[in-house]
Amino acid sequence: MSSKVDPADFKTYHGGCHCGAFKFAIRIPELKDIMACNCSICIKNGILGNIWFLDNGPEEFIVEKGDIDSLKKYSFDRMNAVYRFCGVCGTNVFVTNPGEIGINGRVLGDIDVEALPKRHYDGWGKWTPYAPQFGERIEWKKPEGKADEEAEDDLVTYYGNCHCGKIRYALRSKNIDDLEVMQCNCSMCGKNSHRHIYPTRTAMQVHDPEGAGSKYNFLSKDSAQTFCSNCGTFVFVDIEDESVDLRPMNVRTIDNIDIYKLKYIMYDGRSMPPLYTGERHKLD
Ligand SMILES: [Zn+2]
Ligand SMILES: [Zn+2]
Ligand SMILES: [Zn+2]
Incomplete structure (x- = not known):
């Protein structure tokens, strides 16, 4: 400067x-x-x-x-x-x-x-090639009883990881270019520029053998932003209630896509209560 x-x-x-x-x-x-x-x-x-x-x-x-x-x-x-x-x-x-x-x-x-x-x-361009220090790509496994996630031919398998590679995943999804990606401006999404899509738990298969994922609850105890405790990358949202078959994930972590070319829908989370005061909202 x-x-x-x-x-x-x-x-x-x-x-x-x-x-x-x-x-x-x-x-x-x-x-x-x-x-x-x-x-x-x-x-x-x-x-x-x-x-x-x-x-x-x-x-x-x-x-x-x-x-x-x-x-x-x-x-x-x-x-x-x-x-x-x-x-x-x-x-x-x-x-x-x-x-x-x-x-x-x-x-x-x-x-x-x-x-x-x-x-x-x-x-x-200046710092390529990027290669994560840890872990290896994991393959997507066909879930039992959910043949549709394997069979639909318009689905693509994506791979991704936190920056250091300790948290890896394989994701079966419609082409990301065709999805609407949620971009919210709330205190949490704004500070970290989260950009979310909402796959099922079996579509978004996470591999974290060392337990590197740290959880941060900020609005409720029921869902936790999960980030790598080694490198500080937010990877997915862990919803405690297992009957909710969703694993929201941050498209920033997907390999080989251009996040600037995706379609975003903007959500004005900043205007929703509780308003952020510079500290975590007290959870009850
Ligand atoms: Zn940079
Ligand atoms: Zn990491
Ligand atoms: Zn903090």
């Missing part, structure tokens, strides 16, 4: 993870646009930005609640970047490189970064 703006004219933006355990402020030149990167981790983890500045520059990063050391760390074979996310709620908060920090714009509470003009950055 350029520092030609007089620091006296810097703006203060506040941000934090969804559960409210970690809150911070930054003082930076006013955000007039935002970098939109298509690299593997920005796509899978729903990061918008990052908003970069130097540790020893005039910009400031101020922790207001919680402890940086309590955030989880994830790195992969990409320079020395260390991604930091909340182990409770999975929100990807920032990334560090030696001497600099990059803030995920989506975690800022007092500006809607989605509405800013985007500076597109081809991180995918």
Whole structure:
């Protein structure tokens, strides 16, 4: 980020993870646009930005609640970047490189970064090939008593995983290009840019042999956002009531699709109660 703006004219933006355990402020030149990167981790983890500045520059990063050391760390074979996310709620908060920090714009509470003009950055082209560090592709298994999920010839088998590969899945679905994908702007979906489709439990077959999936309930105890505790990618929603044959999943994690070319339906979850106050709604 350029520092030609007089620091006296810097703006203060506040941000934090969804559960409210970690809150911070930054003082930076006013955000007039935002970098939109298509690299593997920005796509899978729903990061918008990052908003970069130097540790020893005039910009400031101020922790207001919680402890940086309590955030989880994830790195992969990409320079020395260390991604930091909340182990409770999975929100990807920032990334560090030696001497600099990059803030995920989506975690800022007092500006809607989605509405800013985007500076597109081809991180995918620059950082390929992406390969997850762990696990192997799993094959889709025909479920007993549900021959239709195998037989319909307009179905496609997709594969996907969290960024590190510890959580894998095989998904039998209509062509994703023909589906309407739900894009919600509620506090949780907004911070993480979840984009959901709603396959059955047998269509979306998850393989997590190490139990890497962490669960975060934010509106009810009955359904949990499930993210990888190693890399911070949200993969699917776990609905406790097994009679509900749905396993909503985040299309960001599907291999070899272009999420920018899908058809979205927008849902204004942000306007629905309970309104988000910067912390997790108390569950009863
Ligand atoms: Zn949190
Ligand atoms: Zn990126
Ligand atoms: Zn992972």
